[in-house]
Amino acid sequence: MEKTWLKSYPAGVPAEIDVAQYRSLVELLEESFKKHAGATAYRFMGKTISFGQVDQQSRAFAAYLQGLGLAKGDRVAVMMPNVPQYPVTVAAILRAGYVVVNVNPLYTPRELEHQLKDSGAKVIVMIENFATTLQAVAANVPTKTVILTALGDMLGFPKSLIVNYVVRNVKKMVPAFDLPGAVRFNDALNQGRGKALRAATVGPDDIAVLQYTGGTTGVSKGAVLLHRNLVANILQSEAWYQPALKKIPAGEQVVTICALPIYHIFGFNTNMMLGMRMGGCNILIANPRDLPAVFKDLKGQKFHSFPAVNTLFNAMAHHPDFGSVDWRSLVISVGGGMAVQSGTAKIWLEKTGCPIVEGYGLSETSPSATCNPVDSTAYSGNIGLPMPNTELELLDDDGNEVPLGTPGEIAIRGPQVMAGYWQRPDETAKVMTADGFFRTGDIGTVDERGYFRIVDRKKDMILVSGFNVYPNEVEDVVSQLDGVLECAAVGMPDAKAGELVKLFVVRSKPDLTEKQVQAFCEANLTGYKRPKVVVFRDELPKTNVGKILRRELRDKG
Numbered sequence: 001m002e003k004t005w006l007k008s009y010p011a012g013v014p015a016e017i018d019v020a021q022y023r024s025l026v027e028l029l030e031e032s033f034k035k036h037a038g039a040t041a042y043r044f045m046g047k048t049i050s051f052g053q054v055d056q057q058s059r060a061f062a063a064y065l066q067g068l069g070l071a072k073g074d075r076v077a078v079m080m081p082n083v084p085q086y087p088v089t090v091a092a093i094l095r096a097g098y099v100v101v102n103v104n105p106l107y108t109p110r111e112l113e114h115q116l117k118d119s120g121a122k123v124i125v126m127i128e129n130f131a132t133t134l135q136a137v138a139a140n141v142p143t144k145t146v147i148l149t150a151l152g153d154m155l156g157f158p159k160s161l162i163v164n165y166v167v168r169n170v171k172k173m174v175p176a177f178d179l180p181g182a183v184r185f186n187d188a189l190n191q192g193r194g195k196a197l198r199a200a201t202v203g204p205d206d207i208a209v210l211q212y213t214g215g216t217t218g219v220s221k222g223a224v225l226l227h228r229n230l231v232a233n234i235l236q237s238e239a240w241y242q243p244a245l246k247k248i249p250a251g252e253q254v255v256t257i258c259a260l261p262i263y264h265i266f267g268f269n270t271n272m273m274l275g276m277r278m279g280g281c282n283i284l285i286a287n288p289r290d291l292p293a294v295f296k297d298l299k300g301q302k303f304h305s306f307p308a309v310n311t312l313f314n315a316m317a318h319h320p321d322f323g324s325v326d327w328r329s330l331v332i333s334v335g336g337g338m339a340v341q342s343g344t345a346k347i348w349l350e351k352t353g354c355p356i357v358e359g360y361g362l363s364e365t366s367p368s369a370t371c372n373p374v375d376s377t378a379y380s381g382n383i384g385l386p387m388p389n390t391e392l393e394l395l396d397d398d399g400n401e402v403p404l405g406t407p408g409e410i411a412i413r414g415p416q417v418m419a420g421y422w423q424r425p426d427e428t429a430k431v432m433t434a435d436g437f438f439r440t441g442d443i444g445t446v447d448e449r450g451y452f453r454i455v456d457r458k459k460d461m462i463l464v465s466g467f468n469v470y471p472n473e474v475e476d477v478v479s480q481l482d483g484v485l486e487c488a489a490v491g492m493p494d495a496k497a498g499e500l501v502k503l504f505v506v507r508s509k510p511d512l513t514e515k516q517v518q519a520f521c522e523a524n525l526t527g528y529k530r531p532k533v534v535v536f537r538d539e540l541p542k543t544n545v546g547k548i549l550r551r552e553l554r555d556k557g
Helices: 004-008 025-035 051-066 085-095 109-119 128-140 159-170 185-193 227-245 265-278 291-298 310-317 342-352 425-431 471-478 514-524 550-556
Strands: 040-044 047-050 075-079 099-102 123-127 145-149 207-212 222-226 255-258 281-284 305-308 332-335 356-361 368-371 391-395 408-413 438-446 452-457 462-464 467-469 484-494 498-507 533-536
Touching: 025 051, 025 085, 025 227, 025 265, 040 051, 047 051, 051 085, 051 185, 075 085, 075 109, 085 099, 085 123, 085 265, 109 128, 109 207, 109 222, 123 128, 128 145, 145 185, 207 227, 207 265, 222 227, 227 265, 227 332, 227 368, 255 265, 265 281, 265 305, 291 310, 305 310, 310 332, 310 342, 310 484, 332 342, 342 356, 391 438, 425 438, 452 471, 462 484, 462 498, 467 471, 471 484, 471 498, 471 514, 484 550, 498 514, 514 533
Parallel strands: 040 281, 075 099, 075 123, 099 207, 123 145, 255 281, 255 305, 305 332, 332 356, 498 533
Antiparallel strands: 040 047, 207 222, 356 368, 391 408, 408 438, 438 452, 462 467, 484 498
């Protein structure tokens, strides 16, 4: 495909950047620690943690890990929410020469067992709130070294004692567990302080992270992300964000709201690693579902950047506490992880004056592949332009490019594309083309300006009497109806048409009726796209990142 998108690039964003500025994430981290030692890297529950402190603590923890006798490239699992211990642990694993295995702390025992077995992780560093999950499968996994941390462990005396006491004894958030031999995080730090850290010899082609895919298409697979993949995407994102970052007064530190889980690739690179590169501060939000607590955390804070998913933007914009926060310094709101809906984009722009710029990517692309220009002034409904050094093609089932205007499977080539799936050459072969493109499974179109648009996942497409219906389109239309908070469209078997469209709706106004929804759809969607069944729900099932689980809705009807 001719790179038509380059003519639509914002002024000052180059088509190509030097993605080999660092040999590894370790080199990038070391530079940041030296350059920004006195600056605040994280704010958490009223406590500030400097880059210098992250440097010292991760150095100590890395030395402790090396003392366990692990070999270069051994996997270390990390299972915790957005707490300061997380970036310290990740920096330590990388500096010691090991591989980070990001684990969702909300996993069930079955899911955790699969990931620990599949990755072969020898060590797990986890928050104690979920220790019972590990206890249930401890006998079945290769992970024999367990390091436990508590929510308040990095808040300093006496706050850490108070927070940990409340979490354990008042809120009862730590179920009783029994993990013999488990080491406490702060004890590990203390032991490491007395040891020298041996510099790890890691290079661009060494594995940095195993990022497990959500598993919505079957068994969860580990995307192998090399140091050069992640470094490239950090630098690509930094270059792409420049037009917005220039709006921040010279000398002012970039402050980002970190509500995305940083064990997810979007938060990992867009918040934590990009923050490291730019010497920026992340406001860590441990539980973005607790909106009153989120607004309390943000009250009185000045911030510039907010990457999030549609569901969080939407929930916050509709919350009564929204006005308690000062949004005037916000210059970039990046939407990813799922489609941004026009209703959400509209209310966000009205309330903050900062448009949501939608991007697109996957665990397999570290994650960012495309993004709308950050100097956009309005919602476009598309996923934007390929990032610097990135190519996109639209392919048919046989791997041939489709003509302009025809939907095809989005395929991506660039320095951020994974090396493959961990120990699954068969699965890797299914998604990688001979010329290095990664087939995403997402169906998209591109216009003459080079802007790409997702029309849907292959597997989510609904076939009504031979016509393709894309749930994203139905949901985007319905989300604009006053009284609709959230919605999801799925295909259900139908004797007459093969499939019919079933719509699940969460109301923001209790008096919204099925008749009103149907009338709105009739006015905005052609016949075969209209939902035949409308079901009202109090909430929709979601992943911890906020993606609506259409499959679960479809399976449970």
